Amino acid sequence: MLNDPSPAVQSYQRTPIGTDFVLVDTRRELMWLIPQNPALKTWDDAVASVAGINSVQPGGYGDWRLPDRNELDSLVLRSAKNPALDAGFYGDNATTFSQSFWTGSPYVVDSRLAWGIDFSYGDISPYTKSTSARVIYVRARVFNTP
Template identity: 35%
Template structure:
């Protein structure tokens, strides 16, 4: 299977700026184009106390809350160490998932929880779940994902959240996050040895060197196979979501950079650019992009509230949502190579 190292979001429907479902044809929305690796059917394979995700090759605990109670970040890591000593569900190599691994479970055509239809998991809480990835913009914080609607932000490592263990190398669909260091709960760099952190495991597909290849006005990401406009501020000012979609359509009519296949990226495509080892911007340090902005629209509607759409906060690397009618975010087109 020829993988692009970006998973599809699962979004199959389209919605206008008022949140009404609409026909997808010609909209340029995620629900029309459905970019990324197609989900297999069935998506999951139940194996007793564990579940194989046929999309990523990762194996998850069927119980989405083996810790019973919310824990601090370090407590969650320590509890997984205990589960490994106990041989939980027959395995001793469980780990706290990194931010891309946990996000890979999310469906953007579902809510409460934001998991694929007919998933086999139990004890799923509509709350924050820890990842092993520190938020380097403030290393006393770590990335977490909210299972109610799939938002990803960061919380203080001293706060309490649930954890959901994963094990196995997967099938190389997911790229590594880029995080190479480890941090304690106060935010100081610490040894990665036996830390259980993202910086220790660096799980996921390794990044090519160099990561990017530039040809005039376009940049090929050699990790994902996606091509981006080198200029990351197509409209020069924030626009509404519908204006963003319209602008990319106009770009195709003009044949920008010799292409007619540009689209507004899905949330998974845009997040694939993030380097979790950097911030302000959260991009690889050798990136060639110009005119970078803080916030960008995606073509993915928020299924939690369909008059909102997913956005990426580039300085932080966070995935959030914004009302489609508000001219607050910028446009950064992508094309499949």
């Protein structure tokens, strides 16, 4: 169930890809591409970065995208903080993941804004698109993928 107030901690299947890694999220049927050091980007730069990521096909896939608001919010572990994430997701990179991350979801009411999540406490809110936030990527998990 998305947005569980306190979802059960799960294990993620982590596969290294150079210095980055892919996580298979069997609970949500998603694959996450997690850069070793997720870059700070404006929202427009984050959206534009998807084409570059797909051109190199990390993990053998060329259909990565920015997560939508619900997908990124579904990762929040409301019973944790700094970061408000399952440790299986962020590994030993707690400092980086205690920051803000972009979603691919624009804020419909105001075109100058897009949704972001601050994983320090799991807050989701609209950010000005010129703000710098970190970027991770997602794709739908295909049955029997590595």
